[in-house]
Amino acid sequence: MNSALLEVRDVRVYYSSVRGEYKVVDGVSFDVQRNEVLGLAGESGCGKSTLVEGLLRLVVPPGYIKSGEAISDELTKDVSNNCDLLSLTDEEFRQIRWKNISYIPQGSMNSLNPVMKVEDQIMDAILTHSDMSRQEAKERVAELLNAVGLPAGVAGLYPHEMSGGMKQRAIIAAAIALKPKLIIADEPTTALDVSIQRMILQTLKRVRQAIGATIIIVTHDMPVHAQLADRLVIMYAGKVVEIGSIRHLFDDPLHPYSQGLIATIPSITKQRRRLQGILGMAPSPLEWPPGCRFYPRCLSVTEVCKQEEPALREIKPGRFVACHLHR
């Protein structure tokens, strides 16, 4: 089987308000290959978190999924003939959640239940989403803690007795409890101390090898992508602007936005030089600019950019870019 694990097609997630519709995710398409780590990058407000919330059916009113499909045979075949994640019934989706797709939300280490031991919280998830017995589930928890590098004694701790790094690893243990095929992690290293970040990145790498899962990692932190991702999807203003292998994207970014994003990463090993940053600010999802959404901040802007929205095109095998400079 060579087809992708998940095909995201023209997904739109909007929020309605009295001022109009916020088109936060506005026509996003990409494939997720089997067993890859796919990075989703972009700055705050680009729609990356909203997109994964859409894929996980977690968008709540006033937000709604306007249109689009997320096709996966493998993730849906146990529960339905319908292979579109976005149009499964709620009950069907509930059955694949955690078992086939698990989610590590942003800041989730702070959402552990303070009055339950870690072991009981992970067991809860296992017992709800599988038919393991209590004894099996208990053994599974011990395996999981070991897999994320936590000592067995952590099972009996309450969240307040654990450091941020330990809590985050417990969350990862819970996410992999049922050997999901797809793990979606939203900013798993943000708000952790740097030394702990490195530990979490190691844990994610290890977990991926251990259970062979596909991972979508969402973060604005480009060095994290450089360390972990196989391929990168870069979003700007609710759209995908570029897709490519991590090597290609870092060595030779094509879209001016990707170029800016990569040029502004500070480094402690390279020669110190003045960074310029990207001028201006991101537009509002209430009213995207006409034409290319990046044109007001782009240094290579031409007349056509202001009128015509560039489509995402595959310009070389595996390299997609939405920019009039590359046709």
Next chain:
Amino acid sequence: MDATPLLEVSNLSKVYVTGRGLVGRGEIRAVDNVSFTLPGDKPTLVTMVGESGSGKTTIARMILGLTPPTAGTIHYKGRDIWTMNQQEWAQYRRHVQAVFQDPYGTYNPFYKIDRVLELPIRKFGLASSREQARELANEALRAVELRPDDIWGRYSHQLSGGERQRIMLARLYLLRPQLIIADEPVSMIDVSLRAAFLNILLNFEQEYGMSCLFITHDLATGYYLGGQIIILCQGRIVEMGSMDAAVHNPKHPYTQLLVASVPPPDPKERWQEDFDLKLSELRRSPELAKGCVYRDRCPVIGEKCSDVPPTMVTVEENHQVACHLYV
């Protein structure tokens, strides 16, 4: 040449007493015997790096006079800030200005941005007429690379995080403080906009002679600024000196850990070996304070480390470390 230091922090400590009753009385040494100086003869940029709970914000608050220290002194141009008379204190409040982390929380949402700029001009009598005031404010906005027309008449929620933080800098431009205390000023703004903020701080130092104590958890950001560095661990300074010396030739095992934890932003330089991080077993306690505070995580712990707190020794010019390895 003025040999009196601009700021001299001597043996500064802040101890919080916790828990009475069942848990027993404990104390947390948030800041423990910290000493450092900023020279008075030339503007200096000092970056203070520490992980969460290292006491960096507490130090900033004590320097700003917002939190009284438990022990130790802070001298500004030779005067103890806690024994200043009213007039000196007013001067101090003008000469030492703060920029905080949250670009949303520092503004009153009911007032236009205009007020943030007009207030200091009026309060400190910087202009003699309305026109002159407006001209001065425009100059300040241009100094932080904002277009005055984009700013006047707007409310704080209509600006991006990066713009809000730069308006705080425009205020500083008007006031020309001698010392800026910047506590995590870029952690909430997007990477592409950070460079602009940091470049302004560099300009302020070079062109207007403003010194800055820049507090961050992010070593890469600090490295970009250059200058001097102070590394805090659990309320104590473990290493300080020139930024380049500390980052390229880190001496303290904790600094070595911090440097090794910054992900290289290049997919060709992925971390290969797994890095075994000990989880801290000792909670912050009087017990821990007896010796080196890093000993429970240190890979090269010796005999003295649990009993004697290491003193600061000079390892090379402008590079000091507090570790028993170098005594």
